Amino acid sequence: MSEKRNYGFDTLQVHAGQVPDPATGASAVPIYQTTSFMFKDFAAAQGISSGEMAGYDYTRIVNPTNHILENRIAALEGGSGALAVAPGSAATAYSILNSTHTGDNIVAAKTLYGGSFHLFVNTLPKHGVTTTLVDPIDPKNFERAIDEKTKAIFIEMIGNPDINIVDFDAVAAIAAKHTIPLIVDNTFGTPFLFTPFEHGANVIVHSATKFIGGHGTSIGGLIVDGGNFDWASGKFPDFTTSDPAYSGFIHAEKWGNQGYIVKARHHYMRDSGACMSPFNAFLFLEGIETLSLRVERQVRNAQKVAEYLSGHPQVGWVNYPRHQGRIRAGQAFHRKPRALLLPRQRRRLEVPRRAPRHCYPWAALGGRTACGRSQARADQAIVRGRGRGGPPMGPRPGLREGAHLIQSPRNLKE
Ligand SMILES: Cc1ncc(COP(=O)(O)O)c(C=O)c1O
Numbered sequence: 001m002s003e004k005r006n007y008g009f010d011t012l013q014v015h016a017g018q019v020p021d022p023a024t025g026a027s028a029v030p031i032y033q034t035t036s037f038m039f040k041d042f043a044a045a046q047g048i049s050s051g052e053m054a055g056y057d058y059t060r061i062v063n064p065t066n067h068i069l070e071n072r073i074a075a076l077e078g079g080s081g082a083l084a085v086a087p088g089s090a091a092t093a094y095s096i097l098n099s100t101h102t103g104d105n106i107v108a109a110k111t112l113y114g115g116s117f118h119l120f121v122n123t124l125p126k127h128g129v130t131t132t133l134v135d136p137i138d139p140k141n142f143e144r145a146i147d148e149k150t151k152a153i154f155i156e157m158i159g160n161p162d163i164n165i166v167d168f169d170a171v172a173a174i175a176a177k178h179t180i181p182l183i184v185d186n187t188f189g190t191p192f193l194f195t196p197f198e199h200g201a202n203v204i205v206h207s208a209t210k211f212i213g214g215h216g217t218s219i220g221g222l223i224v225d226g227g228n229f230d231w232a233s234g235k236f237p238d239f240t241t242s243d244p245a246y247s248g249f250i251h252a253e254k255w256g257n258q259g260y261i262v263k264a265r266h267h268y269m270r271d272s273g274a275c276m277s278p279f280n281a282f283l284f285l286e287g288i289e290t291l292s293l294r295v296e297r298q299v300r301n302a303q304k305v306a307e308y309l310s311g312h313p314q315v316g317w318v319n320y321p322r323h324q325g326r327i328r329a330g331q332a333f334h335r336k337p338r339a340l341l342l343p344r345q346r347r348r349l350e351v352p353r354r355a356p357r358h359c360y361p362w363a364a365l366g367g368r369t370a371c372g373r374s375q376a377r378a379d380q381a382i383v384r385g386r387g388r389g390g391p392p393m394g395p396r397p398g399l400r401e402g403a404h405l406i407q408s409p410r411n412l413k414e
Contacts, residue, residue, distance in 0.1 A: 017071025031282045032064045050247045065278040076191040080227025081261040088207025090274035091221030098264045102128030106152040107145040109136035111159035139170035158188035172200025192295045202229035210366030213287040218280040227257030
C-alpha cells in the first residue's frame with residue numbers, strides 16, 4: 001500500500017516506501033541481492049507461497065529492495081501499489097496483458113513510442129489482442145473506436161517522439177463513461193510534472209530507464225495501480241472468477257484497491273518473469289531521489305534553448321509545445337514552469353558529414369549524459385536549413401552547452 005501524499009514531492013522522492021532496514025538499521029536502502037528467502041517455519045512457507053500471507057519467498061515475485069522502489073513510485077504517483085519490471089517495454093506489455101484476452105482490443109493514440117507501436121500493431125495481434133490506433137488530436141476519435149471488446153485505452157502523457165499532448169481529461173472521461181481503464185505511459189511527464197491519477201487515469205506505466213533513473217545506467221520499468229478502477233464491473237472475467245493458478249482467489253475481491261497490480265505480479269511476473277534486478281532497483285532509487293531537481297533544471301534549460309532557437313534565423317521550426325500553444329491540457333501540469341522537453345526529430349534528417357564531437361546518435365532520454373547526446377541530435381532536427389540549398393544542418397558553435405540540459409545553457413548567446 002502506498003503512502004498517502006501528505007508530504008511534499010521532495011520528501012517523498014527521498015523517503016517514501018522505506019523504513020530503516022529492520023535487520024541492521026541501515027539508513028540507505030540495502031540491496032537484497034538474493035534469489036530466495038528463508039521461511040521461519042512451514043506455516044510461513046505455505047502462507048507466503050500461496051499468497052495468504054505477506055512476505056518474501058522468491059525475488060522473481062517480490063524483493064525487499066524492489067518493493068521500496070515500488071512503494072516510492074506508488075507514493076509519488078498517488079497510486080495504490082506498483083510493480084517493478086525489467087524494462088519499460090515489459091511494463092507496457094504487462095499492463096495490456098493484465099486486462100485483455102484473446103479477441104479483445106485496445107484503443108491507443110497513434111503517437112506512441114516505436115516499441116509500444118510495434119507491440120500493439122505487430123506482436124499482440126499474433127496473440128489475439130488487436131489495437132485500433134487513433135489520431136489523439138480529437139478525443140472523440142477514441143470514443144468512435146471503442147466497441148464491446150475494448151479493454152483499455154492507452155496513451156502517452158507526452159508523446160514520444162512528437163511531444164504531443166493529449167487532451168487528457170477528455171480522454172479520461174470517455175474511458176470512465178465506457179468503464180474501460182485508461183493506461184498512461186507517464187515516462188516523459190514523470191510524476192513531478194504530471195500525476196495522471198488526479199485526472200482520471202487508472203494505470204500508469206513508466207520506462208524508468210529515462211527520467212526516473214536519470215543516470216543512464218539501468219533499464220527498468222514500473223507499473224502503478226491507481227486503485228480507482230472497477231475491475232468487478234463484469235467486463236474483466238479474470239478479476240471476478242476464481243483463479244485456478246492462484247489459490248482460487250477472486251482478484252477483484254481479495255486485494256481491495258490493489259487487485260490490478262497483485263494480479264499483474266502473480267500472473268505475468270510469476271509466469272513470464274521480467275523482474276527487475278535488486279541492484280537496478282537500488283540504482284533507480286538513487287536516481288529518483290533527485291527527480292524533482294533534475295526535471296526542474298531540464299525544463300528550465302529546455303525553455304531557454306527553445307526560446308533561443310525560435311528566434312534564430314537559421315532555424316526552420318521548433319517543435320516545442322509551449323511555443324505552439326499545444327499544451328491543451330496545460331492546466332493539468334501542476335508544476336511551473338509548464339514548459340516541457342525539447343524539440344524532437346519529425347523526419348529523418350541527414351547527419352552532417354563532419355559531426356561535432358558531441359553529436360552522437362542517441363538511444364535514450366532523460367539521463368544526465370543522454371540529455372546531452374539527445375539534445376545534440378535534437379539540435380540537428382530543429383536546426384533545419386530552408387530547402388536543399390540552405391545552411392548546413394547540425395549544431396553550431398554556441399549550442400554546445402545548451403545541448404546539456406542538466407548543465408547550464410549559459411553559452412547560448414555566444
Ligand atoms: C515513452 C516510452 N515508453 C516506453 C519505453 C520503453 O522503455 P524501455 O527502453 O525501458 O524498455 C520507451 C523507450 O524509449 C519510451 O520512450
